[in-house]
Each structure stands twice: as structure tokens, then as C-alpha cells.
Amino acid sequence: QQQVKQSPQSLIVQKGGISIINCAYENTAFDYFPWYQQFPGKGPALLIAIRPDVSEKKEGRFTISFNKSAKQFSLHIMDSQPGDSATYFCAASRTGNTGKLIFGQGTTLQVKP
């Protein structure tokens, strides 16, 4: 019940294209869903996050879509750029008095020029 499943494991997109990464969770008590971006040699950086009371959140070229009934959420990167090439992690948390994050396995994104 604590798992977060992420797909695909790797993704290659042409510059200017849309990158889509999907995550599914099991625990309906999760109420906070962040996405992190990690470059080699760096720690994960918070990209965007959503709560289950909204179905979509957009920040610049990054959009989270959330489907509560299907227990799925996804990250869309519009107009993908070579600088977006990184590993992306989805995560979920049952907040309240803890910030413990359950992470997906990660997606390595390569954006070709």
C-alpha cells in the first residue's frame, strides 16, 4: 500500500516535444504529490507539487495532471529542451505530522536537440 509506481523508466523526446511521465499510487491516504528533478551529481530539486483537491497544476512548461479516482498523476513537460535532460521522480506523502516521502523509481529523460 506504500508503493508509488512510475513509468516509463526512460524516455527520449525531440526538442520542442512533450515529455509525459506517469505515476500510480495505492494508498488513498496520500495527500501530497511532488515531482523532483535530479541532475547527475546533484540532489533532487523540487519541481512542482499538487494536492488531490485539484486536478491540474501548471507552472511554466511543467504541468501535473491528477486523477484521484484512478489514483494516478502525471508530469507533462511542454516544449521540452535539452536542458530538461535529467532524472525525474514522482513522490507521495501522507502529510499531517510527517513529511515522509515515498518515491517512484525514477524516469531518465533525454531531450535530443
Added chain:
Amino acid sequence: KAGVTQTPRYLIKTRGQQVTLSCSPISGHRSVSWYQQTPGQGLQFLFEYFSETQRNKGNFPGRFSGRQFSNSRSEMNVSTLELGDSALYLCASSLQPGQAYEQYFGPGTRLTVT
């Protein structure tokens, strides 16, 4: 504002030794969490500290321990190191644990056990 800092950045240890890693949270942040990142297991939660108290612990053996000081700085210790402990150890800080408090990660400490 300075980000989360972790020291040392790289460590090489031998099986059986122990190691202590340090984390300084973002100024004003009082909650610190630790994660282990490996290629096989991904990012796994180790423990979380707030107000010098461990609030949550992941599924790791007792060889992994931590503590938090009154200035919110945190340390984690791994005793009797095993080869499988080789990993990137990440520290994350937030204002407080729980709802609406986003976590920010440090660059990590790369531990290699030989």
C-alpha cells in the same frame, strides 16, 4: 538563503567501519529527513527529525541511526558498514514536518564501502 548543506560530499570506508554524515538545513527549517539513494532501490526514506526528536523511521536495520541538535542540524551514523551501504545519502529540510511544508534536498554524501 543558503540551501541544505551536507558534509562530507564523498567518503570511502572499509567494511566494518562506522561513518557519520552531517546535514545543515536551510536557515529557519526545523525538520530534517534522511534518504538513501541507490540504483537498485531508488530513493528510500531513512528517518525524520523535528525538534530533536525522531518522528518517523524507515525500514532500515538498527545500524542506521541519527540525531538532531538544538540548532536543527542533523547527523546520521552507520555502524558496522556493509558493501550494500554504498549509496548517495540525501538530507532534506522543511519548515516543519507534514502538510504544506515542502522539502528541499541537499547535494548528498556519496558513501563508498570497500
